[in-house]
Amino acid sequence: MSESPNPEELRIGVYVCHCGTNIAGVIPPDEVAEWASHLPGVVHAADTLYACADSGQTLIKNDIKKYNLNRVVVSACSVRMHEATFRGAVSEAGLNPFLMEMANIREQCTWAHGHDKEGALKKAKDLTAAAIAKARFLAPLEMITVPVTKRAMVIGGGVAGISTALDLADQGIETILVEKEPTIGGVMAQLNKTFPTMDCSI
Amino acid sequence: MVDAARHPKIDVRTYTQVERVEGFVGNFKVQLREKARYVIADRCNGCGDCAKVCPIEVPNRFELDLAPRKAAYVAMSQSVPLLYTIDQEACIHCYKCVEACGALDAIDFSQEDKIVWEDIGAIVVATGFNHFDPSVIPEYGYNQYPNVITAMEMERLNNSAGPTVGNLIRPSDGENPKRLAIINCVGSRDKRFNPWCSNFCCMYAIKNAVLLKQMYPEIELSIYYIDIRTPSKGYEEFYERAREMGIKFIQGRPSLITEDKKSHNLFVHSEDITLGLVTEYEYDMVMLNQAAVPQPDVDSVSSVLNIQQSPGGWFMEYHPKLRPLDTPTDGIFIAGACQGPKDIPASVASGSATASRAGRILHSDEWEIEPIIAQVWEDRCVSADGKKCGICAKACPYNAITVEVGTAAQVTTAKCHGCGGCVAECPHNAITQLHYTDAQILAQIRALLADKPEEKIFAFRCHWCSYGGADMAGTSHFEYSANERGVRVMCSARMDTDFIYEAYRLGAGAVLYSGCHPQDCHYITGQLVGASRAERLQKIFDKMGMSPGRFRIEWISAAEGQKYANVIDEMQQTIDEIGKEKLLAEIESMKPEMEKRARRMYEVPDVTDASDYSDKMKIAMTLEVVDIGK
Numbered sequence: 102m103s104e105s106p107n108p109e110e111l112r113i114g115v116y117v118c119h120c121g122t123n124i125a126g127v128i129p130p131d132e133v134a135e136w137a138s139h140l141p142g143v144v145h146a147a148d149t150l151y152a153c154a155d156s157g158q159t160l161i162k163n164d165i166k167k168y169n170l171n172r173v174v175v176s177a178c179s180v181r182m183h184e185a186t187f188r189g190a191v192s193e194a195g196l197n198p199f200l201m202e203m204a205n206i207r208e209q210c211t212w213a214h215g216h217d218k219e220g221a222l223k224k225a226k227d228l229t230a231a232a233i234a235k236a237r238f239l240a241p242l243e244m245i246t247v248p249v250t251k252r253a254m255v256i257g258g259g260v261a262g263i264s265t266a267l268d269l270a271d272q273g274i275e276t277i278l279v280e281k282e283p284t285i286g287g288v289m290a291q292l293n294k295t296f297p298t299m300d301c302s303i
Numbered sequence: 304m305v306d307a308a309r310h311p312k313i314d315v316r317t318y319t320q321v322e323r324v325e326g327f328v329g330n331f332k333v334q335l336r337e338k339a340r341y342v343i344a345d346r347c348n349g350c351g352d353c354a355k356v357c358p359i360e361v362p363n364r365f366e367l368d369l370a371p372r373k374a375a376y377v378a379m380s381q382s383v384p385l386l387y388t389i390d391q392e393a394c395i396h397c398y399k400c401v402e403a404c405g406a407l408d409a410i411d412f413s414q415e416d417k418i419v420w421e422d423i424g425a426i427v428v429a430t431g432f433n434h435f436d437p438s439v440i441p442e443y444g445y446n447q448y449p450n451v452i453t454a455m456e457m458e459r460l461n462n463s464a465g466p467t468v469g470n471l472i473r474p475s476d477g478e479n480p481k482r483l484a485i486i487n488c489v490g491s492r493d494k495r496f497n498p499w500c501s502n503f504c505c506m507y508a509i510k511n512a513v514l515l516k517q518m519y520p521e522i523e524l525s526i527y528y529i530d531i532r533t534p535s536k537g538y539e540e541f542y543e544r545a546r547e548m549g550i551k552f553i554q555g556r557p558s559l560i561t562e563d564k565k566s567h568n569l570f571v572h573s574e575d576i577t578l579g580l581v582t583e584y585e586y587d588m589v590m591l592n593q594a595a596v597p598q599p600d601v602d603s604v605s606s607v608l609n610i611q612q613s614p615g616g617w618f619m620e621y622h623p624k625l626r627p628l629d630t631p632t633d634g635i636f637i638a639g640a641c642q643g644p645k646d647i648p649a650s651v652a653s654g655s656a657t658a659s660r661a662g663r664i665l666h667s668d669e670w671e672i673e674p675i676i677a678q679v680w681e682d683r684c685v686s687a688d689g690k691k692c693g694i695c696a697k698a699c700p701y702n703a704i705t706v707e708v709g710t711a712a713q714v715t716t717a718k719c720h721g722c723g724g725c726v727a728e729c730p731h732n733a734i735t736q737l738h739y740t741d742a743q744i745l746a747q748i749r750a751l752l753a754d755k756p757e758e759k760i761f762a763f764r765c766h767w768c769s770y771g772g773a774d775m776a777g778t779s780h781f782e783y784s785a786n787e788r789g790v791r792v793m794c795s796a797r798m799d800t801d802f803i804y805e806a807y808r809l810g811a812g813a814v815l816y817s818g819c820h821p822q823d824c825h826y827i828t829g830q831l832v833g834a835s836r837a838e839r840l841q842k843i844f845d846k847m848g849m850s851p852g853r854f855r856i857e858w859i860s861a862a863e864g865q866k867y868a869n870v871i872d873e874m875q876q877t878i879d880e881i882g883k884e885k886l887l888a889e890i891e892s893m894k895p896e897m898e899k900r901a902r903r904m905y906e907v908p909d910v911t912d913a914s915d916y917s918d919k920m921k922i923a924m925t926l927e928v929v930d931i932g933k
């Protein structure tokens with residue numbers, strides 16, 4: 102990591118999502134965007150109906166070029182939901198994917214404080230500001246590539262494990278099927294005829 | 304079953320258990336214990352001569368103890384592989400089997416468990432489910448009344464391959480029952496036992512009723528139910544057919560079963576909601592549709608494979624909608640009923656789907672992983688100056704750090720999983736974690752506490768669990784105080800003491816230190832590093848005279864949304880009870896001490912520039928691609 106400060110100008114773009122009414126039903130996203138536009142480093146801030154939809158992603162991609170953005174903040178849902186989506190979008194526009202940061206103003210804000218609109222708005226602004234603050238210190242990173250051992254292991258030899266193993270093996274993948282009992286089959290092997298076909302289970 | 308055993312690409316290892324899993328996507332190392340069967344696999348031809356001469360009989364678990372088996376046994380005649388096993392617990396070492404096996408010489412009492420390691424690119428977990436034991440519901444009389452049986456026992460009793468060759472008989476007298484009651488939701492949808500619906504018992508209740516009606520046209524069949532759940536394709540039609548066949552459906556959950564001591568007939572006491580009556584009908588036999596429950600060893604399997612559990616102990620998916628068969632660990636997937644009750648079509652579908660998820664990885668030559676790993680600032684590491692240290696290496700759950708006096712600590716990129724434990728533990732701030740640097744985290748803390756910090760409940764959350772728990776609170780719309788502000792790091796091991804001091808220095812009303820439960824930790828022992836640090840902090844704050852509750856340590860899983868909401872609300876209550884004036888005074892009086900303690904981090908490159916968020920930008924940053932030292 103280079104420690105020498107590089108005073109290149111920060112150009113952050115901020116996108117505040119409505120998520121239909123999931124967010125916009127509780128707080129005004131345009132107000133959050135307007136407020137964010139005055140934070141240091143932010144050169145452009147906008148609200149968008151669905152940031153994750155094609156239209157939202159296209160907006161972000163076009164803006165990266167139009168405003169020459171070098172950081173993107175998406176104030177929307179959980180990173181567990183869409184971090185990969187937005188990393189993909191910014192990298193399609195030529196930005197390193199690690200220069201995108203999300204603020205979770207849905208799961209952890211409007212959905213959790215639906216009856217405290219004022220509190221939710223303050224929190225949405227703070228969460229957006231925090232993502233912008235982190236964005237100022239983001240550095241571009243390269244993914245690490247690792248080799249792949251082309252062998253699979255399936256643990257449990259019931260009907261689910263057997264199907265998995267057969268499908269993997271039919272794709273040509275060497276598969277070890279591990280079963281703790283002396284026989285495979287699981288519960289299904291113990292059953293009489295099974296619905297919906299009412300044929301014998303084994 | 305046979306297809307799997309015959310497939311040239313499938314290596315079936317029965318009587319085998321997974322004991323350890325190391326490594327990461329594309330590069331797992333799995334330790335297996337192949338238990339000794341005392342039978343040599345390549346020699347046994349499955350003739351069963353050993354079982355014929357074996358004098359020992361024990362109950363056959365496969366037949367739910369309804370029939371015996373020998374100490375030399377196969378579970379069932381269709382076992383795959385058809386390979387005998389000698390049950391050492393039952394065996395009396397008479398060696399009659401050895402004699403009977405004769406020239407094949409397949410029995411070998413000197414066999415021992417074999418430990419083998421396998422290199423694996425991707426893992427699918429399909430460990431299935433178990434059956435609820437209805438004897439814990441005393442009012443149903445299972446294990447007291449001989450003619451009360453479970454659904455699994457029914458599956459064996461009306462099975463032509465079962466112990467009675469498909470002749471359904473009453474255990475009390477060997478007669479065919481003329482009136483049979485089937486009771487749904489036994490241990491399911493019952494807050495005393497399991498809140499969930501077991502998914503397939505409505506359908507197998509109907510299935511067994513239809514089969515029995517075909518076998519014994521005179522039989523009277525009643526199914527007691529709360530709701531009949533038949534949502535899949537063709538299921539409702541099947542239910543309709545059963546009604547047309549004259550099978551009775553009684554809406555009500557039976558409250559009691561009593562027995563006539565002489566005839567061993569049974570009386571089912573239940574409300575009939577449709578008729579608005581309390582009923583008591585007599586039957587010859589009762590079948591209990593026991594709930595599907597997680598496997599008894601689910602905790603140890605979760606910890607070996609690093610899988611989290613949903614409430615109740617089912618394996619938890621990474622995202623219920625978008626990644627329903629992935630676990631948080633890249634390269635490990637879940638299929639079948641281990642995730643929650645699934646019938647056969649759904650289990651097969653999820654099996655095929657995971658084969659495709661795993662195939663994405665296994666068909667690639669290389670796989671990408673996030674570069675959020677640890678990096679040493681060599682000039683800050685005291686080991687480079689010839690001092691003994693190595694604290695970082697002790698914190699690392701993966702042995703990814705080597706420290707030799709005279710050179711700076713070295714992180715092996717491929718081994719580092721990015722918990723950040725070493726980063727927070729290093730007393731010299733000589734390590735950073737990419738994408739979770741001190742500067743980045745401090746900038747967030749400062750932004751979040753810029754305005755009225757004394758009103759804020761500041762939460763440190765780990766990515767995998769407590770951040771997930773906060774998401775779950777939102778997804779479930781469990782509302783909690785909007786004064787909560789949080790940052791996310793990968794593991795509680797990354798929650799540096801400096802961050803906590805800094806939050807208090809800035810005037811936070813309360814601070815939550817939260818991560819996963821120890822058994823759920825995504826980084827083996829990362830949580831332990833985080834937990835012991837949190838306990839140290841608690842002692843320090845106690846000594847400083849901090850009001851109880853202003854620092855709180857909680858372990859919250861990704862499934863515990865309600866807990867997350869409750870904890871935040873309790874913390875809100877704590878600061879409300881302290882009162883603003885007293886709180887502000889306390890914050891002010893502790894500021895110098897917090898500042899002194901937090902000072903260490905101001906030495907970190909970049910951090911000073913993060914100090915005042917509202918200040919004009921004067922930040923240190925680099926747009927060069929960081930060399931991660933592969």
Ligand SMILES: Cc1cc2nc3c(=O)[nH]c(=O)nc-3n(C[C@H](O)[C@H](O)[C@H](O)COP(=O)(O)OP(=O)(O)OC[C@H]3O[C@@H](n4cnc5c(N)ncnc54)[C@H](O)[C@@H]3O)c2cc1C
Binds near residue numbers: 321432510638639640
């Ligand atoms: C009474 C009854 C009747 C049913 N009737 C029907 C029906 O008619 N139609 C239908 O569609 N469904 C039916 N079902 C549901 C059906 O049983 C399940 O859908 C199916 O068994 C799920 O398959 P599975 O492979 O996920 O799990 P399982 O069948 O439980 O198989 C899991 C396997 O993994 C093994 N295992 C567990 N732990 C480990 C470990 N740590 N290491 C290695 N191996 C391990 C087990 O020994 C077992 O072989 C019925 C269920 C019951 C209880």
Ligand code: SF4
Binds near residue numbers: 504592
């Ligand atoms: S599937 Fe039917 S019997 Fe089983 S728990 Fe659900 S409602 Fe009850």
Ligand code: SF4
Binds near residue numbers: 693712730731734
């Ligand atoms: S803990 Fe820090 S100073 Fe000590 S060896 Fe590790 S990197 Fe060096």
Ligand code: SF4
Binds near residue numbers: 701
């Ligand atoms: S302690 Fe964690 S972050 Fe540090 S080297 Fe080990 S795995 Fe990586």
